[in-house]
Amino acid sequence: MKNGPLYLFGKHACLAALANPMRKIKRVLVTKNTQSELGKALATAKNVALMEGSKMEGLLPPGSVHQGIVMECEPLNQPSLQNWLDLKIDKPIVLLDQVTDPHNVGAILRSAAAFNVGAIVATDRNAPQESGVMAKAASGALEMIPLLTVTNLVQAIETIKKAGYWIAGLDGEAKQTIAEAKLDAKTAIVLGAEGSGLRRLTSEHCDFLVKLPMSPRMESLNVSNAAAIALYDLYRRNPV
Numbered sequence: 001m002k003n004g005p006l007y008l009f010g011k012h013a014c015l016a017a018l019a020n021p022m023r024k025i026k027r028v029l030v031t032k033n034t035q036s037e038l039g040k041a042l043a044t045a046k047n048v049a050l051m052e053g054s055k056m057e058g059l060l061p062p063g064s065v066h067q068g069i070v071m072e073c074e075p076l077n078q079p080s081l082q083n084w085l086d087l088k089i090d091k092p093i094v095l096l097d098q099v100t101d102p103h104n105v106g107a108i109l110r111s112a113a114a115f116n117v118g119a120i121v122a123t124d125r126n127a128p129q130e131s132g133v134m135a136k137a138a139s140g141a142l143e144m145i146p147l148l149t150v151t152n153l154v155q156a157i158e159t160i161k162k163a164g165y166w167i168a169g170l171d172g173e174a175k176q177t178i179a180e181a182k183l184d185a186k187t188a189i190v191l192g193a194e195g196s197g198l199r200r201l202t203s204e205h206c207d208f209l210v211k212l213p214m215s216p217r218m219e220s221l222n223v224s225n226a227a228a229i230a231l232y233d234l235y236r237r238n239p240v
Contacts, residue, residue: 005026005072006072006073006074006075006130006131006132007059007060007070007071007072007073007132008070008071008073008132008135008136009056009060009064009065009066009067009069009070009071009132009135009136010065010066010067010069010132010135010136010139011034011038011067011068011069012136012139012140013132013135013136013138013139013140013142014028014069014070014071015038015041015140016139016140016141016142016143016144017071017073017135017143018041018042018044018045018071019143020076020143022076022077022143023073023074023076023143024073024074025045025046025047025071025072025073025074026047026071026072026073026074027047027048027049027071027072028042028045028046028047028048028049028069028070028071029048029049029050029051029056029059029069029070029071029072030042030048030049030050030051030068030069030070031050031051031052031053031056031068031069032050033068034067034068034069035048035050037068038069051070053066053068056068056070060132061132061133064132064133064136065136070132075129075130076130076142076143076147078146078147078148078149079146079148080148081121081148081150081156081159081160082159084118084119084146084148085159085160085163089118089119090118090185090186091116091117091118091119091185091240092115092116092117092118092185092186092187092188092189092231092234092238093117093118093119093120093121093160093165093187093188093189094108094112094117094119094120094121094188094189094190094191094227094231095120095121095122095153095156095157095160095167095188095189095190095191096108096120096121096122096123096127096191097153097190097191097192097193097198097199097202098123098126098127098192098193098196098199099122099127099191099192099193099194099223100126100127100128100193100194101128101194102128102131102133102134102137103133103134103137103224104137104194104222104223104224105120105122105127105128105134105137105138105147106133106134106135106136106137106138106139106141106142107137107138107224107227107228108120108191108223108224108227108228109134109137109138109141109142109145109147110137110138110139110140110141111224111227111228111231111232112141112145112227112231113138113140113141113144113145114141114228114231115228115231115232115234115235116235116239116240117145117231118145118146119145119146119147119148120145120146120147120148121148121149121150121153121156121160121188122147122148122149122150123149123150123151123152123153124149124150124151127149130142130147153202154201154202154205157188157190157202157205157206158205160188161207164186165186165187165188166183166184166186166187166188166207166208167187167188167190167205167206167207167208168181168183168187168188168189168190168206168207168208168209168210169189169190169192169198169202169203169206169208169209169210170189170190170191170192170198170209170210170211170212170226170227170230171192171197171198171203171209171210171211172197172211172212172214172219172220173209173211174208174209174210174211175209176208176209176210176211177210177211177212177213178210178211178212178230178233178234179213179233180210181208181210182237183210183233183234183237183238184237184238185234185238185240187234189227189230189231189234190202190206191223191226191227191230192223193223194222194223210230212226212229212230
């Protein structure tokens with residue numbers, strides 16, 4: 001269960017939420033300067049109220065950069081994995097194997113939007129809930145890419161396989177690079193947790209493992225950086 005209200009903050013995240021008809025917004029808090037700057041964008045918004053920036057900071061995690069706008073919202077109502085697959089969108093999928101940092105999940109969402117991914121799948125435990133931090137890092141992409149939650153990632157992998165997808169796990173010890181695998185658009189890329197990588201059972205249920213070609217000077221990349229490179233490679237081969 002989510003504890004407390006959901007506050008989105010930052011111009012990109014909030015403007016994307018305002019443009020999303022599926023987002024239920026309770027109120028919009030803006031500073032006077034930001035209201036003047038975003039006048040047209042806020043013209044149709046309901047329950048807009050002025051608030052000093054210092055008071056906004058009290059609603060948010062320490063260090064949050066709100067850029068003069070905060071929105072209290074309901075979490076998005078996302079479809080189930082099976083319902084999404086039934087839509088037959090046939091775009092790539094990203095599966096997150098216990099990626100816990102909301103900044104990383106937000107950055108992966110942003111790359112997913114840039115490179116035409118259909119959905120991101122994460123477990124309902126050992127994964128961050130939708131949050132303002134995630135939305136800020138996603139820079140609007142949280143409103144564009146479905147973030148689907150499942151109870152069991154291995155079962156989700158098998159469900160996705162039945163829908164005709166190949167499952168490619170990103171692993172630095174893999175024998176082939178992602179380019180050598182020549183993946184098509186109906187691919188689900190599995191990304192492991194920060195530090196520990198893919199869990200054993202997750203890895204065993206992948207159809208194959210792939211790696212990024214890297215200089216030996218660096219052992220690994222942050223998971224969100226690795227995701228961006230992998231998704232770019234997939235997109236350049238399947239620019240739909």
